[in-house]
Amino acid sequence: EVQLLQSGAEMKEPGHSLKISCEVSGYSFAVYWLAWVRQTPGTGLELVGVINPTDSTVIYSPSFQGHVTMSVAKSVDTAYLQWTSLRTSDSGTYFCARLWPTSIDSYYFDFWGQGTLVTVSS
Amino acid sequence: EVVMTQSPDTLSVSPGEGATLSCRASQNVRSNVAWYQQKPGQAPRLLIYGASVRATNVPVRFRGSGSGTEFTLAITSLQPADFAVYFCLQYNTWPPRAFGQGTKVEVK
Numbered sequence: 453e454v455q456l457l458q459s460g461a462e463m464k465e466p467g468h469s470l471k472i473s474c475e476v477s478g479y480s481f482a483v484y485w486l487a488w489v490r491q492t493p494g495t496g497l498e499l500v501g502v503i504n505p506t507d508s509t510v511i512y513s514p515s516f517q518g519h520v521t522m523s524v525a526k527s528v529d530t531a532y533l534q535w536t537s538l539r540t541s542d543s544g545t546y547f548c549a550r551l552w553p554t555s556i557d558s559y560y561f562d563f564w565g566q567g568t569l570v571t572v573s574s
Numbered sequence: 575e576v577v578m579t580q581s582p583d584t585l586s587v588s589p590g591e592g593a594t595l596s597c598r599a600s601q602n603v604r605s606n607v608a609w610y611q612q613k614p615g616q617a618p619r620l621l622i623y624g625a626s627v628r629a630t631n632v633p634v635r636f637r638g639s640g641s642g643t644e645f646t647l648a649i650t651s652l653q654p655a656d657f658a659v660y661f662c663l664q665y666n667t668w669p670p671r672a673f674g675q676g677t678k679v680e681v682k
Contacts, residue, residue: 530664
């Protein structure tokens with residue numbers, strides 16, 4: 453059974469750092485791209501970026517580029533999303549999701565983690 | 575950049591009735607559309623991919639259709655578990671980033 457298990461809710465002050473995780477099981481970690489998706493009441497679902505666990509190739513969405521870092525640890529089948537200096541606008545629920553390929557350039561999200569609520573407030 | 579627009583924002587339906595949700599793409603995305611169901615506090619659940627293919631264990635009362643720019647998710651005979659928010663996603667471009675804003679299906 454494919455499962456993506458995310459780390460728990462976080463409450464941080466602006467300017468602080470944070471690293472959240474997504475541990476996968478039930479399939480070969482290195483085979484499928486993974487994504488991070490943010491959800492907020494105001495903007496809905498937004499793709500943060502995608503990462504290839506095989507070689508750590510990352511593609512960030514423009515609005516997140518330079519502000520977050522995606523990484524993986526293949527030894528523990530885990531993906532990470534981190535910030536060095538949080539902003540209040542980073543608040544939201546962050547989901548990791550597996551990408552299923554239908555062709556060389558068409559992928560949809562098939563399995564999702566349960567979400568990590570990040571609250572940034574002073 | 576492709577924009578996905580869903581309608582309506584909210585749909586009020588009585589249990590047992592049917593519901594039709596729409597998703598329009600700002601440009602041709604062929605059949606590369608997926609539909610997701612999300613309940614409060616939960617992750618999205620894949621319902622439909624390839625515009626019309628039901629995902630594993632999805633009941634037959636969920637039916638997706640369309641291609642190009644116009645897509646529909648039809649739910650026949652709504653069950654209590656079906657009241658939720660539904661999102662469409664286009665994945666014709668890489669990486670897939672165009673979600674619709676969601677349609678909330680609520681009890682009338």
